[in-house]
Amino acid sequence: MKILVICGPTATGKTTLAASLAKKLNGELISADSRQVYRGRDLETNKERPASPAGGPDVPIWLYDVVEPGEEFSVSHWVKLARSAISDIQKRGKLPIVVGGTGLYIKALLRPFETINIPPDKELREKKLSVKELQKMIPRGDMNWSDWNNPRRLIRRIETSKHKGLRGDSLKALIIGLTAPLPVLYKRIDEGLERRLRSGMRVTGVNERAIARRQLVWFKKQKNIHWFDISQKGFEDDILRLIHEQD
C-alpha cells in the first residue's frame, strides 16, 4: 500500500483514527479539508493536532494553515500541495495518510480531471453577471439541470469551454470511509459542537448536521471506499485487518 485515505462525514473521528494508524504504520497525515487550509480559526474548523503518547513526537499533519483567510484557494491548489506532500513523505520512507471530509479534494487527488487546472476568468467574474445573462452564454442543454440557476457553475462552464484541459496521473490508494447511522452522527456532532463552544469557539451559524448529510450524499456515490460503521464495536480492528490484507 502506497497511500491510505480516511474519509467520511464530519464527527466520525477520522483524525483520531488516522493518528493512531500513523503511529502503527509509521505514517504522516495530510488534511483533506477545504477549510483547514486557512490559517486560524482552529476550533471553528475543528483542527485537531493529535500528539503521540508520553513524550513522543507529535504526528505530523500537512496542509493545515497553508494560506491566509481570503486568499485564493481551490481544489487545484490543494491537489498540488497534497501531491508534493505525498512525495515528500514517501521519500522519507513513511506512509502518507490522507484524512478529511472534502470529497472533491480526495477524488481530484486520486483521479485528476481535465479541467482542474483551467484558471478562472477574472474579467468574467468581475462582471458579476446575472444568472440570466450567464445562461445566454451557454449552449442549450449543455448544463446539468440542477445547475442551471447556479451562477458559480455557469461561470465555470464558460471558463472551461474556452480552454483545453489536461488530465494528470491517477494515484492508487486504499480508501477507508467512516460513517454512522444519522442519529448517532447527529449526537456526535452536537457533542463536539458543545465541547468546542466551551473551549471558546465563536458561534458560526454553520449547520454541521446539514454538512454531514451532504458529505454522505457525495461519498455514497464514490466507488472503492471500504466503509466502516463507527458505532459497531471493534471497527478499528477490522480496519487494521483490511490494511494488512492489502500489503
Next chain:
RNA sequence: GCCAGGAUGGCGGAGUGGCCAAUCGCAACAGACUGUAAAUCUGUCGCCCGUUCGGGCUGCCUAGGUUCGAAUCCUAGUCCUGGCA
C-alpha cells in the same frame, strides 16, 4: 385594574374579505456536483388517495356570529407583550 398591541403550518414571520394549503427565511427530507465544495445549486415540505394532470379532507388561539364567501369583519372567552396604575 385600565389602555394599547398581539395570537398563522416544527420555528421565525408575511398576508388584513374571494387570486390562500396560505409569499418568504430557517429547520427537516431527497438530490446535483469536475478551480470558492463546511461552497454553490435543484426538488419536496398540512393529511389522504391517484403516476403527470388531478381529487378529497382538515386548517391561521377557542366558541359563536355576519357574509354567496373569513386567516382576514363582529361578539365573548383564554393566553402573551408594551404603557398607565
